[in-house]
Amino acid sequence: MKKKIAALLAGALCLLALAACGGGNDAQTAENGASDDKTITVGASPTPHAEILNAAKDVLAEQGWTLNVVEFTDYVQPNTALVDGDLDANYFQHIPYLNNFNKENGADLVSAIEMHYEPFGIYPGKTATLEELADGATVAVPNDGSNETRALLLLQDAGLIKLKDGIDPTSDATKLDIVENPKNLDIQEIAAEQLPRSLEDVDLAVINGNYALQADLNAKEDSLITENPDYAKVYVNVVACRSGDETSDKITALKEALQSDAVKQFIDDTYKGAVVATF
Secondary structure: OHHHHHHHHHHHHHHHHHHHHHHHHHHHHHHHOOOOOOEEEEEEOHHHHHHHHHHOHHHHHHOOOEEEEEEOOOOOHHHHHHHOOOOOEEEEEEHHHHHHHHHHHOOOEEEEEEEEEOOOEEEEOOOOOOOOOOOOOEEEEEOOHHHHHHHHHHHHHOOOOEEOOOOOOOOOOOHHHEEEOOOOOEEEEEOHHHHHHHOOOOOEEEEOHHHHHHOOOOHHHHOOEEOOHHHHHHOOEEEEEEOOOOOOHHHHHHHHHHOOHHHHHHHHHHHOOOOEEOO
8 A cells, every 4th residue: 555655646746747847848938939829939130130020010919920039149149049940030131141151051041031131331440531541451341251242342342452353242252352452451350240349440341231230320321332232132131931931821920011011111211221121
């Protein structure tokens, strides 16, 4: 009899332990939205991507959806989290960057929604104008493949350098591809998120649109020169998801909300040309 009671008590304790563990996992899952079919969890850069997503929350709510926006301050974690299944989608990158990430990491993320482009600009640091730029001046550019190409093309358009033939917006160029540098510029490759802070230490910096906005810089108003719009459109920012999820209910609902008139009006009114909607 004592053995039976002991066995029953042990079984009850096991059930309680399993229930506790299960409850904890369910709570954690619900928190990140993965178990909730009506919650869409999207990773994003704070500006402008998270702001644009938040502008779509009310539109989604009208359709019965809850939008959970998770902010990231770098360009690596949002894709890693999406690959790992912690997010339903992300919104921070352009197509060349997405393609490069897939190539380097053996990933299979896809563009699901084309949203906007952010013109790159050359911003003054210790030197106020392009005309005042001295021999040997320092110029900071982003250090990741597709964005460095974009920055170098802008420096070429400004007449500061010349790249070897065949470099276009879809290339992965570095400063090693510079064939003419008449001012002997010191091109410093820096993590994109660090570029605004580098302005006090360099003569000029070529800064990504989102990081410029976070530093209260507007490409249209504050830069010395902005990139050719035809180049900029190559770098359309997209909502990405895992391959096969493009037509899921969550992504379909997200697309309808993000490409609504209300969100386009928000982009136009808020960013005044520093973010250009493509829908």
